[in-house]
Amino acid sequence: MKILVTGATGKLGSKVLDALLKTVPSSQLAVSVRKPEKAKSLRARGVDVRYGDFDRPETLDAAFAGIDRLLIISTDGDNETRTRQHTNAVEAAARAKVGFIAYTSAPNAMESKLFLAAAHQATEKAILETGIPYSFLRNNWYLENETATIQAVLAGAPWVTSAGSGKVGGALQQEYAEAAAAVVANDGHENTIYELSGKLKAQEEMASALGTVLGKEVLIQQVDDATYAEIMKKAGVPDFVIPILVGIQQGIRVRAFEVESNDFDKLIGRPLTPTNEALSQLVQGIS
Secondary structure, eight states: OOEEEESTTSHHHHHHHHHHTTTSOGGGEEEEESOGGGGHHHHHTTOEEEEOBTTBHHHHHHHTTTOSEEEEOOOOSOHHHHHHHHHHHHHHHHHTTOSEEEEEEOTTGGGOOOTTHHHHHHHHHHHHHHTOOEEEEEEOEEGGGGHHHHHHHHTTOOEEEOOTTOEEEEEOHHHHHHHHHHHHHSSSOTTEEEEEOOOEEEHHHHHHHHHHHHTSOOOEEEOOHHHHHHHHHHTTOOTTTHHHHHHHHHHHHTTTTOOOOOHHHHHHSSOOOOHHHHHHHHHHHHO
16 A cells, blocks of 8 residues: 655645654655655655646656555645646546545535635545545644734734634644544545534633633734734735735634534544643744
């Protein structure tokens, strides 16, 4: 059996490889990356490092050759870019006659009002159309998404949000990686959808949990989207990133992330790290 992970030098992908290497011989693992020189450490561990660029479909035929099980980690970018890239990867997987595709999608993807959901909807449909057995890993919220907010709080700012009373189901990226590794490495996940969500928490609850970790009150500042955008701009966030951040706040506000599930427990075989402990880890990583 040969398993391949795309985007394996990224934040999530590198954690997936670490998880896989704990249970799968390195000789059975391959990665597809745009810059193989960044994967030297994986090659040193015995992983088959292959060049593959989602914007150059011809490179994916060689990258996916001989692969039995494939994990496609969603790329960054706008919906048009991601849809094109993901479709290229799915079509290449079909040409290579890959036996199984796992894909990191969005919560409740097919019904989601999240502005980034369109690319995930298109990708899930493309995978279904291949007829290849699949698993959609609908990742809810990486607690690492709160890193910039935590940094701001540590610097004396309030927890700023325009998400209203909307909730997210957060978990550490490491836990999403462990779930993905479990699915791509083991049989029994054919034609499944996993809603990978932690305990749902509103922004006030997140701020309160951080306050407990820090041993002080963390004030929360609820603002409108325009004010949120202006605060982000003053904080030095690049202009092209601000609409994405505002869109995510809007998605939380319309409850696009409010998906309750125990699928995590099924896949990683243990309870998720409690929110306070997870936030403590993030604070330690920043300090």
